[in-house]
Amino acid sequence: MERRVNAVPHETESAAQDARPIYVLTDVSKVFPKRNVHALDHINLTLREGSFSSVIGASGCGKSTLLKIMAGLQPPSEGSVMLDGRPVLGTRDDIGMMFQQATLFPWRTVIENVVLPIEIRDGKAAARAAHDQARELLGMAGLSKFAGAYPNELSGGMAQRAAICRMLVSKPSVLLLDEPFSALDELTRDFMNMELQRICMERNATVFLVTHSIPEAVILSDVVYVMSPRPGRFVEEVVVNLPRPRTLDMITTPRFGALVDRIRGHLEMGVLE
Amino acid sequence: MTHVSPADEGVHIAASSGAVSTVWVEEGSWFDRVPRSVAMAAIFVLGVGLWQLVVVTGIVSPIILPSPVETAEQIWFVGHNLLTGGYMLTSLWITMKEVFYGFVLAIVLGFTLGVIVGETAFGERALMPYLVAFDTMPKVAFAPLFIAWLGFGIESKVALATYIATFPIIVGTAAGLHAADENARMLFKTLGASRWQTLVKMKLPTGMPHFFTGLKIGSVGVMAGAITAEFLGGGKGFGELIRIASTNLHTARVFSLIIYLSLVGMLIFMAVVWAQKRFVFWQKSSAVMEH
Numbered sequence A: 001m002e003r004r005v006n007a008v009p010h011e012t013e014s015a016a017q018d019a020r021p022i023y024v025l026t027d028v029s030k031v032f033p034k035r036n037v038h039a040l041d042h043i044n045l046t047l048r049e050g051s052f053s054s055v056i057g058a059s060g061c062g063k064s065t066l067l068k069i070m071a072g073l074q075p076p077s078e079g080s081v082m083l084d085g086r087p088v089l090g091t092r093d094d095i096g097m098m099f100q101q102a103t104l105f106p107w108r109t110v111i112e113n114v115v116l117p118i119e120i121r122d123g124k125a126a127a128r129a130a131h132d133q134a135r136e137l138l139g140m141a142g143l144s145k146f147a148g149a150y151p152n153e154l155s156g157g158m159a160q161r162a163a164i165c166r167m168l169v170s171k172p173s174v175l176l177l178d179e180p181f182s183a184l185d186e187l188t189r190d191f192m193n194m195e196l197q198r199i200c201m202e203r204n205a206t207v208f209l210v211t212h213s214i215p216e217a218v219i220l221s222d223v224v225y226v227m228s229p230r231p232g233r234f235v236e237e238v239v240v241n242l243p244r245p246r247t248l249d250m251i252t253t254p255r256f257g258a259l260v261d262r263i264r265g266h267l268e269m270g271v272l273e
Numbered sequence B: 001m002t003h004v005s006p007a008d009e010g011v012h013i014a015a016s017s018g019a020v021s022t023v024w025v026e027e028g029s030w031f032d033r034v035p036r037s038v039a040m041a042a043i044f045v046l047g048v049g050l051w052q053l054v055v056v057t058g059i060v061s062p063i064i065l066p067s068p069v070e071t072a073e074q075i076w077f078v079g080h081n082l083l084t085g086g087y088m089l090t091s092l093w094i095t096m097k098e099v100f101y102g103f104v105l106a107i108v109l110g111f112t113l114g115v116i117v118g119e120t121a122f123g124e125r126a127l128m129p130y131l132v133a134f135d136t137m138p139k140v141a142f143a144p145l146f147i148a149w150l151g152f153g154i155e156s157k158v159a160l161a162t163y164i165a166t167f168p169i170i171v172g173t174a175a176g177l178h179a180a181d182e183n184a185r186m187l188f189k190t191l192g193a194s195r196w197q198t199l200v201k202m203k204l205p206t207g208m209p210h211f212f213t214g215l216k217i218g219s220v221g222v223m224a225g226a227i228t229a230e231f232l233g234g235g236k237g238f239g240e241l242i243r244i245a246s247t248n249l250h251t252a253r254v255f256s257l258i259i260y261l262s263l264v265g266m267l268i269f270m271a272v273v274w275a276q277k278r279f280v281f282w283q284k285s286s287a288v289m290e291h
Helices: A063-071 A110-114 A116-122 A124-129 A131-140 A156-169 A186-203 A214-220 A248-252 A254-272 B006-017 B036-057 B068-083 B087-119 B121-136 B139-150 B154-177 B182-190 B195-233 B238-247 B251-279
Strands: A004-006 A021-032 A037-048 A052-056 A078-083 A095-098 A174-178 A206-211 A223-228 A233-239
Touching (some): A021 A063, A021 A206, A037 A063, A037 A206, A037 A233, A052 A063, A052 A214, A063 A095, A063 A206, A095 A156, A095 B182, A110 A116, A110 A131, A110 A156, A116 A124, A116 A156, A116 B195, A124 A131, A131 A156, A186 A214, A206 A214, A214 A248, A223 A254, A248 A254, B068 B087, B087 B154, B087 B251, B121 B154, B139 B154, B139 B195, B154 B195, B195 B238, B195 B251
Parallel strands (some): A004 A233, A052 A206, A095 A174, A174 A206
Antiparallel strands (some): A021 A037, A021 A078, A223 A233
């Protein structure tokens, strides 16, 4: 990490700063020898409980690789990943993940899609028992009426909300989000971001978001990590000291603009190098 | 404004004349708007008319090409025999049994091998080359062998029908297992799903449309296999009736028997389409062979 910039004077030091570290990455590197790509170079990262962090960077900078390593989908070439005091060696129950596509299965109703994680972990009976809880989640996401519907009856935004419910049903302590709303139109996306914030605040969830939208990163995050490609590493850590809950009005404030400018500057430097 | 869009023009006309509507209906060619039933009837009439014309002019001997009327008479005759439970019904029943057993065996074999090929590296790398080799062999040439091994009963016919129909089902099943996208695989991995769970809850349902495409292709081949084996290996099925009629130069009878076989073939195909609509309800499908 080259610099640490508090773009906004400390007025309310985020409570998350004092919370206990839950995700700790130490010197994580990833090399793909076959393609001769140095995807990640000595990444150090600490996520505190209840914090919302984003990583932002150009396509191919290694941010998705980082997320996969954190999720236990890929092993790192070097370094260690610790979650809640235990090393991540493969996928874990306490991690919830979401992708750009909702990936709902068309042969299952919405509620059957939502309880899928329970069905896989504990079997069909447990999944049936979880229907009440799933209904509650769907209610929270404004999808009560669609519990028995099939996914092809849902719009893109509704499908992503159902995917959020599926991610939350197994009560993960950490959420890893890989550009979850980038396939949605901008109005829906703003709305979904506010929903996401509400859900995360309610549950005090620890969230790590991969995105290529600077405003999205700023409006949601406590900390934004700017990543540069080849080899992928963090070049900047921007603390966002906007008060919570964040609202869409904040996008037009000078503080918000300053943060966006700062991040954009670093991204452009990375591109020009 | 220098550019005048069609809409602007329309408004202008409406304003000046006060009567012309700006709402216009896009009209396709009349040819594309003919109702399906009328179009199908027209094709039928045209085909039979041409056929009759060829016969009337006497270019072709009636032994080679019987007239439509003669053929219609035979269709009536065969139909009557079938409906009254004549010997032809017994033959049709035998052929249908061969087709049914052949298809069921092909589905079981094709699905099992397809899962092995689509799911395991062993199957894909080591088994598939052998399967391809078997498929590229001229299958009809195996008919005498099947008869030598299994006798003149329906077993040898079932064997050839199965042989012809299995490969498309293997390919359909295996292709289906590869159809799941990266996100679905990653999702199942993050959920900690076992290989079996991933196969049963995700890959197989995702691959259903491909599996049914294989079934449709197989359903066409299974009839060809049964009839071919009957030609070459006797028995008492419909193929034997065709062979006898053909030997007697009774071409109109051959025509009518073939038409009844094609009806049975269509029934099997429709059954597969129906099953697909039932089991792959989330996919909009049509009777045409498409994914």
